[in-house]
Amino acid sequence: MDLVGQLCILAGSLLVLVSSIGLHRFDDVFARLHAAGKATSLGFALVAVGAIAMGLPGRGWGELILAAVVLVLTMPVGVHLLARAAYRSGDELAPATVVDELAERRAEAADGP
Amino acid sequence: MKRSIVAIVPWVALVAAWVALWGEVTLASVLGGVVVAVIAVVVSGGPRPGPSHLRPVAALRFLVVVAWSLVKATSLVAWEVITPRNRIVEGIIAVPLPGASPMVQLLVTNAIGLTPGTIVVEVDEDPCVLFVHVLHLHDVERVRAELVELGALAMSAFGAPTDAAVDHDGDPDAEVRA
Numbered sequence: 001m002d003l004v005g006q007l008c009i010l011a012g013s014l015l016v017l018v019s020s021i022g023l024h025r026f027d028d029v030f031a032r033l034h035a036a037g038k039a040t041s042l043g044f045a046l047v048a049v050g051a052i053a054m055g056l057p058g059r060g061w062g063e064l065i066l067a068a069v070v071l072v073l074t075m076p077v078g079v080h081l082l083a084r085a086a087y088r089s090g091d092e093l094a095p096a097t098v099v100d101e102l103a104e105r106r107a108e109a110a111d112g113p
Numbered sequence: 114m115k116r117s118i119v120a121i122v123p124w125v126a127l128v129a130a131w132v133a134l135w136g137e138v139t140l141a142s143v144l145g146g147v148v149v150a151v152i153a154v155v156v157s158g159g160p161r162p163g164p165s166h167l168r169p170v171a172a173l174r175f176l177v178v179v180a181w182s183l184v185k186a187t188s189l190v191a192w193e194v195i196t197p198r199n200r201i202v203e204g205i206i207a208v209p210l211p212g213a214s215p216m217v218q219l220l221v222t223n224a225i226g227l228t229p230g231t232i233v234v235e236v237d238e239d240p241c242v243l244f245v246h247v248l249h250l251h252d253v254e255r256v257r258a259e260l261v262e263l264g265a266l267a268m269s270a271f272g273a274p275t276d277a278a279v280d281h282d283g284d285p286d287a288e289v290r291a
């Protein structure tokens with residue numbers, strides 16, 4: 001159980017490290033949200049699972065599960081709101097952007113009656 | 114009978130969360146959880162209407178698909194970060210979910226938001242269209258088809274019968290125009 005726990009914690013930490021690097025490497029706010037917003041919470045979930053595996057049997061796993069569940073449930077909402085705010089405030093999309101159907105839809109709506 | 118089971122789920126979840134916070138199951142923590150759950154529900158104005166329908170097999174498939182795409186997409190984004198080559202092709206695409214109830218919209222939006230590589234930027238409610246920012250948009254129609262498929266799966270798991278009447282194999286573009 002100890003080995004499983006340690007592997008989980010290692011994997012989770014690596015995931016957080018990778019997403020921090022992604023924060024620096026990616027070009028625009030949306031790409032950074034992909035890297036930073038999500039991988040970190042998944043990384044925390046892995047660390048929590050690892051801590052539970054290492055601590056069993058014992059106290060504390062209820063709090064860890066709750067923290068992981070709440071984080072994983074609320075994170076998409078936060079990321080969505082950040083992305084929406086960034087888009088609405090007119091943040092520029094990276095040069096690598098090939099298509100923006102939201103802008104096309106809004107332009108159509110503006111042209112319509 | 115199904116309906117009463119579904120109605121009890123938020124209460125059980127609230128009490129379970131409280132007990133988890135205390136870290137042990139005792140009479141005091143369970144009773145305290147019930148009190149806190151009642152207060153929380155009263156203050157927040159009652160539980161929102163949950164999924165009106167629940168088809169266990171389809172719900173399980175939805176969970177498995179989300180979990181699998183989570184693993185797949187996490188490794189993909191991690192790989193993108195640690196390899197020097199830049200394969201990012203960004204874009205925002207429209208994903209139509211015709212006839213999706215608010216509950217299904219929420220589930221699909223959350224599932225998409227949970228998966229690295231896709232973010233819901235904006236939601237049009239009537240008709241329901243999600244605008245999704247995608248990190249690896251090498252094939253627009255394939256990504257769109259995958260997300261429409263996810264939405265269809267959520268509808269078949271949690272949607273009302275009218276939701277499920279949507280043609281799952283239909284051409285997504287046709288549904289946009291409809």
